[in-house]
Amino acid sequence: MPTDAEIVATLSEVTTATITTILLKKGLRNVWLRGTAPLKPGQPRLVGRAFTLRFVPAREDLATPESWSSPKSTRAAIEAMPEGCIAVAGTMGVTDAGIFGDILCGRMKKKGVAALVTDGVVRDLAGVLASALPVWCRGAAAPPSVAGLTFVNWQEPIGCGGVAVFPGDIIVADGDGAVVIPTALVEDVVKLGPEQERLEAWIMSEVEAGKPLPGLYPPNEETKSRYEAFKSGKRS
Amino acid sequence: MPTDAEIVATLSEVTTATITTILLKKGLRNVWLRGTAPLKPGQPRLVGRAFTLRFVPAREDLATPESWSSPKSTRAAIEAMPEGCIAVAGTMGVTDAGIFGDILCGRMKKKGVAALVTDGVVRDLAGVLASALPVWCRGAAAPPSVAGLTFVNWQEPIGCGGVAVFPGDIIVADGDGAVVIPTALVEDVVKLGPEQERLEAWIMSEVEAGKPLPGLYPPNEETKSRYEAFKSGKRS
């Protein structure tokens, strides 16, 4: 099993497109977090273990500004986040209230959290961008989280974007959005991902050279031989 | 504080329409479980404490027929249900897979569960109806729950129909659907509900007698006096 540092180093070079293809071949079709996108164009690919945050819809007797001081608050959750984790917040489809603004994102950044990924939205967009925390979300809404959401707990299994996420699953987020890799499949993805990227880069160079697609992608035997020759040549 | 038996006896005579009006006056607007309706027309009004079931979306590596034997299974949850409770299952909007069919509903009925309330759907509609368990849901779908859902745990806070439900909250379900009464507000509802029903029945009799609405509903001072006189007369 690779170390977390090896996982991060390797998967930082593998697209979510490649990862979802590998997981599909292993029989996993529901690993893509629907509806979450980079808040800022050009955010780099980020990899980390999921630190989950669970919300349920607001109830006026519970979801009040006062609840922010409760021991089961988002504040306490943030203080519990380890460096390098990716915070994943499941909001059950509520996009009318921003889960976090500049102050909470600023604190996450200070704590060394790698990224925030949510199927909800953030608030105070300008402030969140200024905090420099990389965020994947569905946009922005000004109302505070208690206007639409009640925070329940952290590090529980959650649903996010129509996908189950468990604490400790590996999350990879890039320009397309975010994917979850179940712990048991991380080793496979780390092993297969880089070679798949190399193959696709070579195929892309063939496309640029004018080769037609049939037989090239996916590669037939002749193409595979040429690719092997290319790799040998490169090595020699 | 009324006993559970008193709560059930009293609220069985109070419509969910009246309960939501009382809760609105207390500042609670989000207590109505959206999208859940009686599976069978004419189901009686049912009242009980919420026994919550939490699902997240399916993940192919977890949501398998094999998972049905795991200790965190829906089967174990059902065995833990006390007599008279209302099982409330939150499905995060998944309506492509039935959470329970005839066998599980049959066992709930045997255990004395008062009703099943869910924002999801059941499967094997004919079998569920034959089990005689009263169900409030969004309809039926044949696929097993593992086709779309992963069961996580029981007796946790959940979202159901866009509303937060905590274990032990009072649930009332009738022809309109289902409402949650937070524990701290049950006493108020039990106190105010029956009198509101009496008042509305009297107003309805006035409407049937041809009285116009302004001044009648809501009642002005003159109407209130007439109602008080009616109540005195009835008592005398």
Add this chain to the structure above:
Amino acid sequence: MPTDAEIVATLSEVTTATITTILLKKGLRNVWLRGTAPLKPGQPRLVGRAFTLRFVPAREDLATPESWSSPKSTRAAIEAMPEGCIAVAGTMGVTDAGIFGDILCGRMKKKGVAALVTDGVVRDLAGVLASALPVWCRGAAAPPSVAGLTFVNWQEPIGCGGVAVFPGDIIVADGDGAVVIPTALVEDVVKLGPEQERLEAWIMSEVEAGKPLPGLYPPNEETKSRYEAFKSGKRS
């Protein structure tokens, strides 16, 4: 121009299916109120002039139980409804709060309102059914209208089910749902509807006799001759 009594008498025998076909041939494609259905199976076809009710989403400072006594209330609107009208309530897609319950529906019935048609929902379903007012709607929800809606005014142009409805337009509602006939087109529909129904009934009898569809529906020249012969025979 036919009288209202003639319109009601004639269109009570014409299906909404036939009416929408006639309006389509006149270039009107958007006359069908989406999402509204008979509350009770077997409600008879009803015809009347639209009496419109306009709601906007709730605002907590306005949509309170106290507002029910304001001069711009739903109560005042109901008192203004003429006998035989069809009340059409536009709710802007809000289905979390019932616009009317037993008392208001009971008063409408007393006033001789022909039907209530809405793209929203009613509350206290059992009570509404007991009031005997025919209702077309999207279902039921217990919360009072002020939980989700603010009443604005009556007899203004509204949107209902994705369609513009103006005060005085003719509404026809039957088992399929409800259609609006703009005033300027009523005469055409009254003229063409009954004959279209006769033709389709005859075609249906031909289908029952085993005739294939091509040439029969829509009728070619030969079929039209046979139909004319049938009509002459019937008359002679």
Add this chain to the structure above:
Amino acid sequence: MPTDAEIVATLSEVTTATITTILLKKGLRNVWLRGTAPLKPGQPRLVGRAFTLRFVPAREDLATPESWSSPKSTRAAIEAMPEGCIAVAGTMGVTDAGIFGDILCGRMKKKGVAALVTDGVVRDLAGVLASALPVWCRGAAAPPSVAGLTFVNWQEPIGCGGVAVFPGDIIVADGDGAVVIPTALVEDVVKLGPEQERLEAWIMSEVEAGKPLPGLYPPNEETKSRYEAFKSGKRS
């Protein structure tokens, strides 16, 4: 491979719930036609080969009443339907226009079509019910199909309810809705379905006798032995 008569006879006794469970175990999760339900409560389970109808959204220059006489019309499609088939119509989510009314359903009934299954709606609900053709659909809308749909062709691969349906696939429809069985998997389902039904009926009798779920459903080794003994006893 079983004959079509054997398929129909066998699967008429197997619920769609059981069929989707068997297909899930074979790796097929997307075989359930979302959003289609029996038009009339109590329709019997029906089984047949899919005869597909493909619609695309309406275009005013094409989708006219005149198009009903074109050779690529729904009328010609109906005449091409073999006895015993199940017509499956894909409508791309359009529910504002009814695909068929009484006349076309009446002709399908005459032709011996077993059922109509669609993710769209029908028109002239009363007439369709009177035609006695069993229908699975999403409800009713009065406007003619050309108001929202353009018919393209028959016996092509279609999407219906979020599922791919190919001409000749087996369709089973019952109280829960409709499922597609790809041709290559029919034999498996026919073989495994009846035994699964027998097992579940026996488990249900155990539930009725008060047995708890763990170990019973799914059955552990002890339960399997008891079931085998039950079957032997029955046979002897």
Add this chain to the structure above:
Amino acid sequence: MPTDAEIVATLSEVTTATITTILLKKGLRNVWLRGTAPLKPGQPRLVGRAFTLRFVPAREDLATPESWSSPKSTRAAIEAMPEGCIAVAGTMGVTDAGIFGDILCGRMKKKGVAALVTDGVVRDLAGVLASALPVWCRGAAAPPSVAGLTFVNWQEPIGCGGVAVFPGDIIVADGDGAVVIPTALVEDVVKLGPEQERLEAWIMSEVEAGKPLPGLYPPNEETKSRYEAFKSGKRS
């Protein structure tokens, strides 16, 4: 009561995030216009009184290019707009037709309209951007408004983004989107907003200095004292 100039000057420095928090504490949860976002990144925060525009869905007999010359046209509405107002257009969820293009936006800009806010879309995106009118909307669609919408009137109460907006309400729009402040609450927001912003800026500086969240945000007594000391120091 502050003057309009004071309102604009003050609230231009208060985020919509802060405003919605203040309104929530006053009991208003439904003041956020869902689904409307700045058309152009970096648009400055804008404040003004709502000038409302009401649309209903299109009806082919009314919504024609000819209607553009009617006295109840969008053109007449624009000529009636006072300098500094924010035009708020409610479209009942129609996003298939652009409410305004370059010419109408250009005229609004000429008239000194501060901004256009809508839950609908604009057309001729390039032209609208060239007009330099700041716009908050849901995107762009080329078809003219009459393809999907009928204009009804101006300066009536409307629904926009699921919120009630009355003529003269204060609108604030910034990077997160747009919020409505009911007239009766403007004074409170003007009074509380700037201080809340100062407090949050100081808290953010504390976060940047590495302080943990519990006790800081929301501030406990010790934090409040430190903040008061900071303010005194700043003043002295």
Add this chain to the structure above:
Amino acid sequence: MPTDAEIVATLSEVTTATITTILLKKGLRNVWLRGTAPLKPGQPRLVGRAFTLRFVPAREDLATPESWSSPKSTRAAIEAMPEGCIAVAGTMGVTDAGIFGDILCGRMKKKGVAALVTDGVVRDLAGVLASALPVWCRGAAAPPSVAGLTFVNWQEPIGCGGVAVFPGDIIVADGDGAVVIPTALVEDVVKLGPEQERLEAWIMSEVEAGKPLPGLYPPNEETKSRYEAFKSGKRS
């Protein structure tokens, strides 16, 4: 009838806003592809004949990586695309799987395809942007097309964005999105478009000069005269 080169040259100077207005006047209201937008801001307006691609939802037995080598594959479709065409892919609302990534878009670019227009999404956003193929779509998702879609065929009638598209229809895509011009109406649009653009540019210049809208847009007789004078002056 204009040549394709003339169509492209002329319509490259006509906005989709103007085209949809012209088509509306001809009675075509449903020609706008909903939900598709330029992938990259600033993409130039593009014009070409539709080369259609038809997808249906995924079925696990068919939609596999192996299917990419089948003769009915997207690869074969791309090789069949003529230079200058606009590929239009209908995805039946599936946005959880990207239809194409960098390699397929790169090959389309090589083949001289003018643009890709889809109501679905692409995958490997960075790679697609690097391919330089202009794309109109609903965003990005990493999973491969087979995770959600089964490719059926090319050059068949399709639905895309709620609109019927036939092979050979003219597609125009610009900053607002994409419109389809049925073949029979191309000549009209080519004839009327440029003059409409000239008129609107002149009206815009009048707006910039401070003219009020009534009488100007749409132009009354006096405005039309001034415009004619302007045109004469320009020509002389």
